[in-house]
Amino acid sequence: MLALEVEYLMGRVIASCHDDRKMVEWPPHPARLFAALVAAFKECALGDTVRDALEWLEALPEPGIYANPPEHGGWVRDVCDVFVPVNDPKKKTKSVLPDKRLRQQRWFPAYTPNDKTVYFIWNDAALDEQKATALQEVAENVTYLGHSMSPVRVSVRKDLPENHAPTLTPHPQGTLLLRTTGQGRLDYLETLHLQRSENASLQPRLGRVSEYRIEGTNTTPSPRSLFQRIYILRKEQGCLLPLESAYSLCSLVRKALLERCADPLPESISGHLTNGEPSNQPHMAVMPLANVGHRHADGHIMGFAVLFPEYADTHERKQLEQGLQKLQRITLGFLGEWQVGLLDAESLETAAKTLQPETYTTAHEHWATVTPVVFGHYPKNKPGKDALAIIGQACRDIGLPQPAAVNIVPGSCFNGVPQAKDFKRSTDFQRVGHLKEKMLAHITLSFDQAVQGPLLIGAGRFLGLGICRPVIRKEKNHAGK
Structure with missing residues (x-):
């Protein structure tokens, strides 16, 4: 098996939902973790072995997730309007002092879970030593997940602590929609990064979305054909x-x-x-x-x-x-x-x-x-x-x-x-x-x-x-x- 352990070092997560900037994203979506791994890979120039491991990882089925859902405890911080100075326009040659810059409205939603550690779990992944070493190399270079104010420690595990089975699992009748990855996501993120050097306003496409259910809930799956x-x-x-x-x-x-x-x-x-x-x-x-x-x-x-x-x-x-x-x-x-x-x-x-x-x-x-x-x-x-x-x-x-x-x-x-x-x-x-x-x-x-x-x-x-x-x-x- 393969598990990626994510520990929120400050005990809280600061990350906005993709469709509502005032709402905190919890549990963290698998696509967010993958994007953080890709960012670390590119920033540290880790080489082809790590790239091959990321391509292998993106093609795996949706992972199970161990994370306590908000309804099972934790604290959600009230969201306030914050006005922050914007960056200098690229075309200007002179910097603008902070007190002269325009300010734009921003929000920093936060959630403090009862358990500050999250696990992304692939039970059937055929993980060999080369892939494990490469994934560990990139994982330990991930510094935050979401906003930079929520630093994390990420590591590769081949087993799970006791009582840490997935609390969220992929399910066709699940009611929780999470962004996941698929084959080609790494190539897309690399291309987008090059395009953003010319147009910083470009945002990544939503990507693949998968249904998840909270374990312990009664969900009767629909009958489905053999051709899946x-x-x-x-x-x-x-x-x-x-x-x-x-x-x-x-x-x-x-x-x-x-x-x-x-x-x-x-x-x-x-x-x-x-x-x-x-x-x-x-x-x-x-x-x-x-x-x-x-x-x-x-x-x-x-x-x-x-x-x-x-x-x-x-x-x-x-x-x-x-x-x-x-x-x-x-x-x-x-x-x-x-x-x-x-x-x-x-x-x-x-x-x-x-x-x-x-x-x-x-x-x-x-x-x-x-x-x-x-x-x-x-x-x-x-x-x-x-x-x-x-x-x-x-x-x-x-x-x-x-x-x-x-x-x-x-x-x-x-x-x-x-x-x-x-x-x-x-x-x-x-x-x-x-x-x-x-x-x-x-x-x-x-x-x-x-x-x-x-x-x-x-x-x-x-x-x-x-x-x-x-x-x-x-x-x-x-x-x-």
């Missing part, structure tokens, strides 16, 4: 493709990705057994990401997501990720090629909504198709009941409960989505012998409780068909007739 590892690739250059070509595009993406993954290919990536037979277990899926669901949507594909089962072996996941890093071009035959880029956590912050995983994973009771479902057989005389049974089994196949209601509808709820018959008429789809005779239909489905996606169902779910999105009221208002 999501990799987003954006089209950087290439022709426009309509959503009707989703199956063909996803097939080409799968082929290109398999060529770039190291052999032997496991069942979780290839979707086939060693004897060549199709696997009946969840495996890698490719999902189109199209411009749909708003007033001006035109349905063209903007990129795609590669989904991987949550329970897959770590080695197999790394094998897939190495293949994704090499995937830069998709050959489209006479249409030329697409140039694509794998988006990291920082790039996703400014990406279009349709490229953000939350668009397809947000917990909700009501869902509808973006690409039509391929039914294994035609529903019988009572289509409502038979469709419910068919889709119910499809939901159970990806780890979700039986839906309460399923309706076959003539068109999607989302603006910009073609009708199911348009998918079936496409030339590419007609060449797929085992699918062209099957029934395609858009559906809506409702659950008795909120469920988390990605929700992909039906016979074509691994190659871009049967993709669903939550039906948010705002999207309903913009849906086409």
Whole structure:
């Protein structure tokens, strides 16, 4: 395991929330600690070994945190308005005496916790001696966290004191939002520092935000699909493709990705057994990401997501990720090629909504198709009941409960989505012998409780068909007739 111990030497923290300068930030957010480590790394010029350790640290999952929440004791200081002299403008050649400087309003919110020590805890981190030494080297050069009036001592630990288990843990249904890090944050902070030499007013982007819950609170997690590892690739250059070509595009993406993954290919990536037979277990899926669901949507594909089962072996996941890093071009035959880029956590912050995983994973009771479902057989005389049974089994196949209601509808709820018959008429789809005779239909489905996606169902779910999105009221208002 890895734990970073932060001791507030004055017994108090002075740090403002990013969205309210009069409120103290407590517990300290993981992103704040990481920024302090990066500042120490740059100020002390600690070298490539430390940089590699920071890149490793930023890519770890969200840490657990030991810190006593304000409601469990401590003292919050009243916040007063303070007017302080501003710095000299850079363009002026002469300094301005302090009593002549302009003054601006500032606040210094403070909190004195019962326990002045905080632990950031990664229980499953594979920490070796080289990384531990490098992290300790940068940690011991961190002098404060938040304002300079709250000095700290930071150190690396491989164990925890007794009775110091995390009091805050990452949880999809948590109510406490904390800023965390993701791959690429170090590069972003370094670039921002260079940009601020020209424009000091630039502030860092918020970055990744994760839900946390206070241990001991009752939080019932929403059921979620098996596909919780999501990799987003954006089209950087290439022709426009309509959503009707989703199956063909996803097939080409799968082929290109398999060529770039190291052999032997496991069942979780290839979707086939060693004897060549199709696997009946969840495996890698490719999902189109199209411009749909708003007033001006035109349905063209903007990129795609590669989904991987949550329970897959770590080695197999790394094998897939190495293949994704090499995937830069998709050959489209006479249409030329697409140039694509794998988006990291920082790039996703400014990406279009349709490229953000939350668009397809947000917990909700009501869902509808973006690409039509391929039914294994035609529903019988009572289509409502038979469709419910068919889709119910499809939901159970990806780890979700039986839906309460399923309706076959003539068109999607989302603006910009073609009708199911348009998918079936496409030339590419007609060449797929085992699918062209099957029934395609858009559906809506409702659950008795909120469920988390990605929700992909039906016979074509691994190659871009049967993709669903939550039906948010705002999207309903913009849906086409």
